[in-house]
Amino acid sequence: MAELVDSASHMAQPQGRPGVNLGRWIAAAGRRHSLPILLLLLLGFVAPLLTIIGFSFMPPRTFSLWQWPSLENYRVIIEETFYTSFLWSLGMAVVTVAILIAICYPVAYGLAKTFGRWSNLVTLLMVLPLFVSENVRLYGWVLFFIKGGVLLGTIKSLFGIELDSILFKPGTIIFGMVYVYLPFMLFPMTLGVSMVPRDLVDAAKDLGASRLQIFREVELPLAMPGIVIGSLLTFVLAVGAIAEAKVLGGQSVIPVTHDIEIAFTYAQNWPLGAGISVMLILIVGALVLAVLRRFDLDRILGRR
Amino acid sequence: MTIEGGKRRSDLLIAAWTVAVVLFIYMPAFCGLLASLTSSRYFNFPITKWGLAWWGKTFASLEVRSLLSTSITIALIVTAISVVLAFFAALAFARYDWRGRSIYQKIVLLPIFFPQSVLGLALLLWFNALGIETSWKTAVFAHLVWVVPVATLVISIQVYSFDPALEEAAFDLGASRWQVLKEVTLPVLWPGIFSGALFSFLLSWGNFPLSLYTDGADTTVPEYMYAKMVAGYTPGVPVLGTVSTVGAAILLLGGYAFILLVRRKRAASESAA
Numbered sequence: 001m002a003e004l005v006d007s008a009s010h011m012a013q014p015q016g017r018p019g020v021n022l023g024r025w026i027a028a029a030g031r032r033h034s035l036p037i038l039l040l041l042l043l044g045f046v047a048p049l050l051t052i053i054g055f056s057f058m059p060p061r062t063f064s065l066w067q068w069p070s071l072e073n074y075r076v077i078i079e080e081t082f083y084t085s086f087l088w089s090l091g092m093a094v095v096t097v098a099i100l101i102a103i104c105y106p107v108a109y110g111l112a113k114t115f116g117r118w119s120n121l122v123t124l125l126m127v128l129p130l131f132v133s134e135n136v137r138l139y140g141w142v143l144f145f146i147k148g149g150v151l152l153g154t155i156k157s158l159f160g161i162e163l164d165s166i167l168f169k170p171g172t173i174i175f176g177m178v179y180v181y182l183p184f185m186l187f188p189m190t191l192g193v194s195m196v197p198r199d200l201v202d203a204a205k206d207l208g209a210s211r212l213q214i215f216r217e218v219e220l221p222l223a224m225p226g227i228v229i230g231s232l233l234t235f236v237l238a239v240g241a242i243a244e245a246k247v248l249g250g251q252s253v254i255p256v257t258h259d260i261e262i263a264f265t266y267a268q269n270w271p272l273g274a275g276i277s278v279m280l281i282l283i284v285g286a287l288v289l290a291v292l293r294r295f296d297l298d299r300i301l302g303r304r
Numbered sequence: 305m306t307i308e309g310g311k312r313r314s315d316l317l318i319a320a321w322t323v324a325v326v327l328f329i330y331m332p333a334f335c336g337l338l339a340s341l342t343s344s345r346y347f348n349f350p351i352t353k354w355g356l357a358w359w360g361k362t363f364a365s366l367e368v369r370s371l372l373s374t375s376i377t378i379a380l381i382v383t384a385i386s387v388v389l390a391f392f393a394a395l396a397f398a399r400y401d402w403r404g405r406s407i408y409q410k411i412v413l414l415p416i417f418f419p420q421s422v423l424g425l426a427l428l429l430w431f432n433a434l435g436i437e438t439s440w441k442t443a444v445f446a447h448l449v450w451v452v453p454v455a456t457l458v459i460s461i462q463v464y465s466f467d468p469a470l471e472e473a474a475f476d477l478g479a480s481r482w483q484v485l486k487e488v489t490l491p492v493l494w495p496g497i498f499s500g501a502l503f504s505f506l507l508s509w510g511n512f513p514l515s516l517y518t519d520g521a522d523t524t525v526p527e528y529m530y531a532k533m534v535a536g537y538t539p540g541v542p543v544l545g546t547v548s549t550v551g552a553a554i555l556l557l558g559g560y561a562f563i564l565l566v567r568r569k570r571a572a573s574e575s576a577a
Contacts, residue, residue, distance in 0.1 A: 037392070037453075040452060132549045134512065140545070
């Protein structure tokens with residue numbers, strides 16, 4: 001932020017004639033072109049965040065921002081059992097990320113290295129579900145798993161066995177999150193795997209490395225930025241997920257997003273909901289910033 | 305010989321795994337389609353009474369029509385605004401070297417790496433603090449906060465492959481900034497801008513958590529379906545789900561075919577010239 005302010009102060013410098021001082025023009029153009037989106041994010045992202053932080057310091061059950069600040073909400077959050085929903089949310093997100101890494105790596109490898117001209121089609125097939133509301137897709141799984149649904153109905157008509165539905169269990173929530181967030185892991189990972197130069201793999205092979213050694217010592221480290229970005233993205237989305245627990249989990253587990261929603265709607269306690277939100281933002285935000293700091297985005301997104 | 309054989313086998317395994325993943329991805333859409341084709345009130349598999357009755361009922365419903373028009377209106381406005389904002393944002397992201405750019409890049413990414421339901425609530429409190437009543441218009445603003453960064457990223461990927469020497473050459477030949485933008489930058493970036501627009505429309509169309517908190521009394525299609533899933537099931541839900549899946553597929557495949565066509569045409573005219 002300091003650098004941003006610092007660079008903004010250079011804006012007023014007199015500009016050279018275009019063509020003569022292209023470098024300076026480019027620097028000014030960069031700043032100028034970034035202004036609209038920065039304004040949008042200031043009004044639509046920074047200001048709402050400040051508002052929710054402000055509300056978290058208001059006394060319980062108030063709807064105005066102009067009261068004497070108090071730490072009451074944070075006391076309630078720490079003393080009551082909200083930590084269980086935090087742990088459920090974080091734990092389910094970690095498991096989701098781990099499963100997604102295992103599922104997506106072979107596909108990412110295929111997309112980047114072995115599918116050739118088919119990889120466009122496969123990419124398209126994988127992108128498409130992103131554009132259908134996740135509710136709809138989760139509901140499809142309800143129809144699949146429900147008693148008398150596609151899975152149990154088929155088993156019953158084929159084998160005559162009646163099984164219990166596996167809906168409304170924590171495992172089903174994780175299943176739903178793995179399903180919904182799969183593309184968010186796959187695409188960054190593909191980007192990462194495609195950054196592994198083929199020559200390097202060939203060289204390792206010529207030097208007598210086994211397939212496992214090549215994977216562990218050449219491919220994995222070089223693909224790491226993509227894998228980490230994908231993991232980060234899916235982790236954040238999974239922590240913030242709300243529909244999976246409701247549609248597939250049937251309230252068998254209460255994730256932290258549900259606590260937040262309850263505080264805002266049924267309990268009509270905005271400051272408490274704001275407090276829980278701020279705790280969630282702090283956990284997620286610290287993680288995102290810590291990870292993003294380590295990466296050179298220009299390199300990952302294509303400019304070397 | 306053995307290495308070649310082993311390689312082919314692992315390639316096949318990867319391909320088989322990918323086919324399995326694709327089938328997994330489309331399973332719920334398939335179940336939804338099945339559920340929409342039954343004429344009984346509750347879904348039971350295997351289906352005994354097939355029929356299209358619920359398709360007719362769903363489209364005759366005035367409520368559904370107003371939902372569709374609200375969702376489409378929001379998505380169209382979001383697309384128009386976000387393409388313009390994201391175009392400039394992407395140039396600042398990937399084209400120009402300027403001090404502060406690496407911080408700027410991270411600021412732009414933050415809303416994408418942020419729990420959307422929390423963002424929706426924060427926006428609701430912010431609108432409330434400003435005394436703005438929420439409606440589909442505030443939902444447009446909320447969608448923009450999330451869609452513009454994504455569109456910026458999509459367009460940026462195209463900008464990264466853009467050769468800055470093209471712009472510089474045009475300047476040296478005496479073109480004005482406006483001419484450079486109109487005749488060099490825009491045409492080269494056109495496929496990226498088009499993909500950005502497609503993403504914007506579809507992401508706004510499918511968004512649930514932001515709409516839920518920020519559109520007040522107006523309702524979008526994803527919200528309606530969610531409400532009906534949690535309470536008061538009707539086979540209209542799978543119908544709308546199928547429509548929304550097929551609609552997205554047509555838009556995406558059509559858009560992709562269009563980009564390919566433009567590329568091929570350009571390649572042909574370049575080789576002719």
